[in-house]
Amino acid sequence: MKFLILFFIFFSTFASAQNVCYSVQLVSKYDTKQNRLELSKKAYPDGCKAMKIGSYLTVRCGCVDSKDEVKRNLLPKLKKEYPQAIVMRTARYRFKKNDDFQTKSTKKEVKKSAPKKVAKKTPINSSMCYTLQLVTKTDTQKNRSFFEKTTIPDGCLNMKVGRYLTLRCGCYATKAEALKHKYKYVKDYPGLLAVKTARSRFKNKKFNNVKPKQVLKPKPVPVIKPKQKVQKTIKKEELIEVLQPPVYSVQPLNTRSVDNVKKKEIKKHKKKKKHKKKKKKFKYIKKKAKRDIHFSPISVLENKRAVGSLEYRYKFGGQVSYDLLLDYEAEKNYAVADFRRVRVYHDGSILNDLFFYEIELSLLDGNRYKDFYIGHSNKLKSLHLKYRIKLGNIKIPFSLDSYSSSKYITFLERALGDDFLIGRRVGGEILFSHKLGNFYTNLFFSAFSNSLDDKLVNEDEKDGLSNRTTFAYKFHKHHILSIGGGYLKENYHGLKVKFSQPMESSLLHDEYVHTKIKDVSIVTRKNLELFYMYNKFAFQTEFLKVDVDALKDNYTFNSYYLQGSYFIVGKGKRFKTKTFTLSSIKPSAQGDVEIAFRYSQIDLNSKDEHGGREINYTYGLNWYLTKQFKVAANYVIAMPKNTDDYDGRLQFFEVRTLFAF
Numbered sequence: 081m082k083f084l085i086l087f088f089i090f091f092s093t094f095a096s097a098q099n100v101c102y103s104v105q106l107v108s109k110y111d112t113k114q115n116r117l118e119l120s121k122k123a124y125p126d127g128c129k130a131m132k133i134g135s136y137l138t139v140r141c142g143c144v145d146s147k148d149e150v151k152r153n154l155l156p157k158l159k160k161e162y163p164q165a166i167v168m169r170t171a172r173y174r175f176k177k178n179d180d181f182q183t184k185s186t187k188k189e190v191k192k193s194a195p196k197k198v199a200k201k202t203p204i205n206s207s208m209c210y211t212l213q214l215v216t217k218t219d220t221q222k223n224r225s226f227f228e229k230t231t232i233p234d235g236c237l238n239m240k241v242g243r244y245l246t247l248r249c250g251c252y253a254t255k256a257e258a259l260k261h262k263y264k265y266v267k268d269y270p271g272l273l274a275v276k277t278a279r280s281r282f283k284n285k286k287f288n289n290v291k292p293k294q295v296l297k298p299k300p301v302p303v304i305k306p307k308q309k310v311q312k313t314i315k316k317e318e319l320i321e322v323l324q325p326p327v328y329s330v331q332p333l334n335t336r337s338v339d340n341v342k343k344k345e346i347k348k349h350k351k352k353k354k355h356k357k358k359k360k361k362f363k364y365i366k367k368k369a370k371r372d373i374h375f376s377p378i379s380v381l382e383n384k385r386a387v388g389s390l391e392y393r394y395k396f397g398g399q400v401s402y403d404l405l406l407d408y409e410a411e412k413n414y415a416v417a418d419f420r421r422v423r424v425y426h427d428g429s430i431l432n433d434l435f436f437y438e439i440e441l442s443l444l445d446g447n448r449y450k451d452f453y454i455g456h457s458n459k460l461k462s463l464h465l466k467y468r469i470k471l472g473n474i475k476i477p478f479s480l481d482s483y484s485s486s487k488y489i490t491f492l493e494r495a496l497g498d499d500f501l502i503g504r505r506v507g508g509e510i511l512f513s514h515k516l517g518n519f520y521t522n523l524f525f526s527a528f529s530n531s532l533d534d535k536l537v538n539e540d541e542k543d544g545l546s547n548r549t550t551f552a553y554k555f556h557k558h559h560i561l562s563i564g565g566g567y568l569k570e571n572y573h574g575l576k577v578k579f580s581q582p583m584e585s586s587l588l589h590d591e592y593v594h595t596k597i598k599d600v601s602i603v604t605r606k607n608l609e610l611f612y613m614y615n616k617f618a619f620q621t622e623f624l625k626v627d628v629d630a631l632k633d634n635y636t637f638n639s640y641y642l643q644g645s646y647f648i649v650g651k652g653k654r655f656k657t658k659t660f661t662l663s664s665i666k667p668s669a670q671g672d673v674e675i676a677f678r679y680s681q682i683d684l685n686s687k688d689e690h691g692g693r694e695i696n697y698t699y700g701l702n703w704y705l706t707k708q709f710k711v712a713a714n715y716v717i718a719m720p721k722n723t724d725d726y727d728g729r730l731q732f733f734e735v736r737t738l739f740a741f
């Protein structure tokens with residue numbers, strides 16, 4: 081076992097070492113226009129290359145396999161001129177590919193240049209031309225005043241283009257012709273650009289209406305004067321006065337009252353500002369969660385970045401789980417401890433997961449070959465479907481509990497009815513997945529025969545077909561509802577079938593519920609599943625029915641379970657909508673704590689077959705210390721009934737430490 085682990089570590093480190101080299105980094109700056117101009121103007125020694133790594137622009141010199149050689153020979157020479165120079169690891173391909181910007185070399189090579197080929201200039205639309213854009217700012221009152229105060233060079237105009245105010249110079253037919261006049265303005269405007277613009281913009285001598293916004297002045301309040309009395313003559317002898325309705329004059333407001341109102345508003349505004357400033361002082365900074373504990377060999381075993389033109393990614397890993405059992409029976413009490421699983425695996429992919437593979441081996445006695453397959457995944461754009469194909473020794477898709485990895489299930493062992501499942505077999509699987517909004521649909525189909533371990537020992541051949549269909553609705557990341565069903569048909573060709581159910585522990589070898597049937601032609605399994613997750617709470621249930629078609633008669637057996645869990649500390653479980661299985665948990669800095677309960681039952685009594693019946697109550701406590709390390713404890717109360725060996729109540733306590741990487 082030690083030899084295999086050392087071999088995997090050595091192989092991964094050797095593979096990663098071939099893709100990198102050691103070089104001297106002279107300069108490292110953020111990727112901005114100003115820094116690009118500075119790096120392009122400066123000159124650097126021969127053998128140095130400017131490159132962009134992430135959001136940084138750097139200049140690195142040399143690509144040597146040995147770090148000591150760089151420190152001994154190259155670094156002392158460059159330290160004199162560049163005191164900030166350091167030794168860095170660099171990917172080899174960066175020295176081969178062409179970067180977005182180049183640096184000048186100190187030693188200019190003089191070569192007889194061949195006659196230059198004149199490139200054909202592409203004609204430009206007559207209504208458009210190329211111009212040099214010196215300044216561009218958003219259209220605000222402050223920026224308008226800035227443009228009014230600045231002196232405009234000859235041949236340049238202020239323009240308003242959309243929501244921006246710009247200063248542009250010249251109107252040229254080609255971009256190259258525009259760049260010839262760059263030297264006139266580079267000193268004052270180093271960030272100038274050559275852009276396309278409409279010729280009509282240069283015809284307007286008023287700089288395309290870049291005017292300051294007009295401020296509307298309030299109109300004076302009109303004062304209405306009272307009209308005089310109007311006299312109307314009816315007769316020469318009598319005069320009657322006809323009065324108009326009274327009109328009141330609008331008096332001007334008292335200036336003192338207006339000033340008092342303004343002062344009150346200013347005071348209120350100042351108080352609000354002070355209140356806001358006080359609130360800003362009391363800001364609570366959320367502490368970032370600490371990173372998971374990573375051992376230095378583990379970080380070397382995984383390469384998530386694509387390597388080479390094939391975009392190769394790989395990973396080496398494994399898992400070790402150790403169990404301790406305390407059994408309390410009516411007659412005897414005892415303790416047992418042993419390894420449950422010791423496995424190593426390696427997987428990889430090329431061309432952005434277009435083709436992939438996986439190899440997983442068990443280092444304990446029993447079934448040594450686990451996952452051993454190759455695969456292909458892609459999209460059917462016309463049907464809006466994704467598909468995935470696997471060929472080899474694979475897990476047969478049938479139920480949620482069986483298709484999920486043992487590292488991610490809630491309890492130490494799967495529920496009663498696990499013996500009805502068939503595990504890994506040699507065959508092929510195809511998965512079709514479709515997403516429509518928040519709805520997810522998966523269709524699994526597979527055909528299989530004996531497992532790889534059974535084929536090596538020449539076991540009797542058994543073949544079959546299986547299907548699993550699932551539907552899910554994702555309300556949000558931690559709120560999912562999933563339902564599904566499975567169908568599995570296996571041909572026994574007259575062989576015998578045996579069901580022997582352990583009591584949810586690998587360390588208890590007594591199996592009280594069991595049956596055996598001879599001359600079996602076909603065994604059919606049907607399954608219904610439901611999974612619901614809401615934040616920290618998760619619920620899961622499955623019902624499994626088995627029909628056995630034998631020579632003497634037909635038999636039906638069944639099992640089911642109900643389980644729920646809640647995270648006292650932590651965000652909750654994780655569910656993969658791609659494969660409809662449970663996934664790994666990323667705990668917080670102090671670790672996540674989960675409590676769980678499960679009720680499970682199996683019935684192997686049918687007609688003249690009396691295999692017995694069993695009910696189990698399981699209480700669980702899980703502590704996820706890191707993503708790689710987990711401690712779990714289960715307390716199980718088992719009650720086998722109507723069996724030949726034992727009728728009564730058993731209870732045991734089991735603890736597991738799991739390290740998976």
